Amino acid sequence: MKNVINETTIQLGVCYYPEHWPEKLWEDDFRRMKEMGFQYVRMAEFAWTIFEPIEGTFEFDLFDRAIQLAKKYDLKVIMGTPTATPPAWLTDKYPEVLNVSREGVRYHHGSRRHYNYNSEIYRTLSKRIVTEMVEHYKDNPTVVGWQIDNEINCEMNVFYSEADHTNFRNWVKEKYQTLDNVNEAWGTIFWNQTYTEWRQIYLTRPTVNDSYNPHQLLDEKRFISDSAISFVQMQADIIRSITDKQWVTTNGMFGHLDNHRMTKEALDFYAYDSYPNFNKIIEDNSFMPLRDRKWSLNLSTVRSFGGNFAIFEQQAGPGGWVNRIEQPTPRPGQLRLWTYQSIAHGADLVLYFRWRTATKGSEIYWHGINDYHNLPNRRISELKQTSEEMQKLGSAIFDSKYVADAAILTDYENEWDGEEDKWFGQFIGESKEAWFKAFQYHHIPVDIVNVTQNMALETLIKYKVLVYPHAAILTEKTANLLKGYVEQGGTIIFGARTGYKDLTGQTYMKAFPGYIKDLVGITVEEYTLLNGWQKNPYVNLFDNQLNTHGFNEVLQPEADNVEVIGTYQNAHYEGKPALTRRKVSEGTAYYYGGVFDYQTAALILEDVEISDYRSKFTLTPDIELAVREKDGEIVYILLNYSQEAQTIYLKVDMENLLDHDITSGDVTMAAYDVLVLKEK
Template sequence: MNTEKSINLKKPTLGVCYYPEHWSEYLWENDLDRMVEHGIEIIRIAEFAWNKFEPKEDVFNYDFFDRFLDLAYSKGIKVIFCTPTATPPAWLTNKYPEVLNAREDGTLYRHGMRKQHNYNSKVYLKFVSRLVDKIAAHYCPHPAIIGWQIDNELNCETNVFYSESDHEAFRIYLKDKFKTLDALNEAMGTTFWNQTYTAWDEIYLTRPTISNSNNPHLSLEEKRFFSHSAISYCKLQCDIINKYKPEDQFITTNGIFGHLDSHEMTDSCLDFITYDSYPNFAYDTWTDPKKPGNLNDRRSSWSLIRARSISPTFGIMEQQSGAGGWDTRMKQPAPKPGQMRLWTFQSLAHGANFISYFRWRTSWIGTEIYWHGLNDYSNEPNRRLAELKVVHEDFNKLSEVAGTHYEANVGFIRDYDNEWDGEQDKWHGPLDDFSNDSWFSASQLTHTPMDFVYLKSGCKKTTLEDLSRYKLLVYPHATILTKETAELLKMYVEQGGTLIMGSRTGYKDQFGRCPMRPMPGFASEICGVKVTDYTLVGPADEDEYAVWDNEEIEAPIFNDILQPIGDAKVLATFKGNYYDGAPALVVNTIGKGKAYYYGAGFSEKAAEIFLRKLGFSCPYKDIIELPREAELAVRSNDSHQYIFVLNYMDHSIEVDVKKIANDLLSGEVISGKVSIEKYGVIVLEIS
């Protein structure tokens, strides 16, 4: 297992986010003492505190955080220090409005929120560089500091940037990439609707247009540019800190947000990624929390899988501990008793070795007065603090888990080009979202652990070795599929892997254009198939399905009508519509492996059928049987498996342990039927 870009801790470790600038200094010592009492070993500070370092332009002061760091060190607490560049001060944005981000129509975002700046203003980058240099030079030697967080949640609040500085930087980016206007015009298909550019300064990022439509190829390139800008901004700060920090201090950042290649960012300038996990967003965004089959807070595992694809073992910089919400949006209920502990174990099970709660005490001021922390406004003992003590006791029993990795034989392929292309493409995007959710739900409900495998093209390209650790790869709708990627997938199948692909594969090139070639493009040779016709499944045809070995399999959203090529074989045919009886599923044997092409979207039931028929479903059924309501995750090393079972239900569940196992949390040796309380967890050690 490649553990590069992973956090390195000897045991699972608890932390908390703290804002000393929000509280009277007389509270600091009591807060730190109580943190230690509750098992907190690391705190994160300073990500929004620019004015504490530079209260006026070119006037620097370090006394405030010097005092706090000295106190933290005296208590034995380690500190992750943040660059406070997510909230430029009022004196800066008022005097230099060019540092501000803008809407598509050019209207500037003003002071009063956070993340109102852009990444390409030369003025802003000058102030950022100077500030980071000052605080890194001053604070890197402090013995309390173990690491640095860059900014806060890059591309949070907005992931689009339309300031004058961004338009100018976009032109430079395009010049560097395409060299000539002729090459740019060809790649962007500008002959359509007479969009041809004759000078570089004619080119802009998205601006208001008729019908709010814009060139889809330029739109895709725009998203790549946004990612490039954020990574450059991150790297600027990392390079400065690296001049001063000792070797044992790490650099990370938190969150995974849109229009940002977090894999490239981590590979190019970070030691590992940290994620901000708020499972209760399920109750804020999902329309019907009580709907049967709705995974609710369990859906946070989707994001944890994504974090693990960047760093095999990672950190949680913000773990939800209380009710959520600003005064303007995001109303969320309080975690029920036991849920904070459950969500902590959800993160640990998926590969997090450092888990830091947001936040120590609920803020009494500002927009986030309803984002509750471990302490309430009153600062009196409460049930969440009592639950934290239980988690601390649990973690003391799990030191051996820190050296393990998440175990999965199924890899779900993703890539940023297709994610970003699908945002504007209403044929591609909704289909991709539907199948992504279906495969995640199917893997969860059949207890089939799954990794995300991001196809990387940056400084560390994806290799055959990266793919070969998985027995099954699923790549549902690779609309953009390059020849290079297709060759890599073919080699994976040839050496014994199993690959599943779906409709709308391979018909676009890297710029989102549709070349004049048979579908599914470069996937044709892998899957042994040609698409002879295709259609959206209309409202009158929404019961579309196929038959595979006399078993009905749903075929929703979009249908590719197939023709096998060479020795490929038809496994299923469509029922209904004008293509009744036409091939729907084709399998092709290449070398030692097999590639499947399904000419439809994947429903949850369809994904479950694929997992079952191909022999990948329920891989741990000989060790443990459990109901669909529970999540199963496995972390392992060369000699042991650690099986996590998490109960997200408000009632107890029963599992059947087939082998003798050590329950690390209770200290008991167990086998047979075991009850797990509501929102409960067990961690089984299997030798």
């Protein structure tokens, strides 16, 4: 990303919508942005009608004036292509561009993201507006990059317009070539769903019992992802055909979208929108809750798309629409903390959303840096301090790499298949979060790694520990890859419901856990979904009695060197294996026949061999440790998520890069405080 954005230090900026405000405010706004140390302004992603008020008539005066003022204050502008909100004239004249529900109900104009990716007329009109905008701004040195659309697949990530049905039919035909192949992949012999003509194939439609072919649904999600990527690629190709001086990205992270492939094939880097204060996170009352720290998991996922990234919307105040998403006002220090949270996980460019809180529309309670009255406030002071600290840090952590010896494995196939399959899908998120908590609270940095069918062993062997919780879909090729990883000295941890499905979502006629059976050295004797009809069994792990939930698999050791390190209690499978460990060449493979929670993950983590940083620090659970490396130099970022001061202990001399003091021993971090340290 360093060479793409042409910077050498971490930069801050803000989202601004000149079309929302009287022009007499613009210059003062830009002047104050510059005074806060901001370098970037993002604009125009919802302004199609401003650029094309009448079909085929293009006007650029408003944004030309805004960009000229931004230039006066040496601000760099990121332009958004406005295709997330087609104009009323467009949807009125071409209603076929609108998205449709599975039930066939057309969504109408009045919100956002109301279009579908496969409408030919929408693609044609999108190409034209993007071409006109890029041609107009290609030689403007103030415009440095383009954001394509806005938050792909946000609001709605399923599409059932006539164009979608038609393109899905073509997609299926291209993928499978013959109807026999389709029928085999979708298992249509069941319930007499066999297709005999291509015209009979549609995306899923309402059924009498709301039950849909699960194998067709998996392909449906793959198709939706391909459609979205195609739409982004179309715009990226236009931009790059016109200019090589402006970079290309898009923002978000939403469902039914292979963000890894989109980033690799269409973007220069990925941009994320980070809002750690979402109410559903703040209300997390689980054991050892993550709350706003959950965003470190999201940011780790974003980092896996393609390395360092940008934040195009960093929370800058309380959030909420007029009818949903209620968030409290961030407490003193939290905006600074969340900025460093993003940077700690790989953001080299952070833009706050937004400059001033909107006075009109659905987001009048989604607050920006400035309140409606435009007067000084606490948030402005806090972000000005943060900006000044970025300047002190200089190039110390820009373009640095996140250092982790552990990774949680994920993949789109299981995520998408699991949306329909309640016998494993709901457990993926539970176990991923449980393991992330365990790594966080043990102060062990962790990556998220996406598993693909063409993954190289080199991607995995840099990690000492891998966790792959509930990979129901697991091919022979992936199993061989994971075996190679363990044989070279790695440790891998599996959970229940692993390895029993192929890429179509159909089950193997093999002993569970399928192709990894020989790696873990066990088979599954029997299994049960825990749904409250019977009391959930306990599991005894390392002499600790813990509750189980979700699912139980009773394990049967098959290899001589399988160690049983956990057993079930209070069930008809009393005393039978629940957790096993097996040495394989230089490595170790664990298999747990259940769904992970924090306690289970923490106990297993304490059993594996992985380096931590206890020789450097004694940290409280409320502190997150992120480790960054650049040119052989290691920088430690400590984040206090508690509203209380935390006392930590530095076991070696450290330089605080924010004030250049040298310190060791007891250090008190204030509520929501941040330390950026380098060992002396």
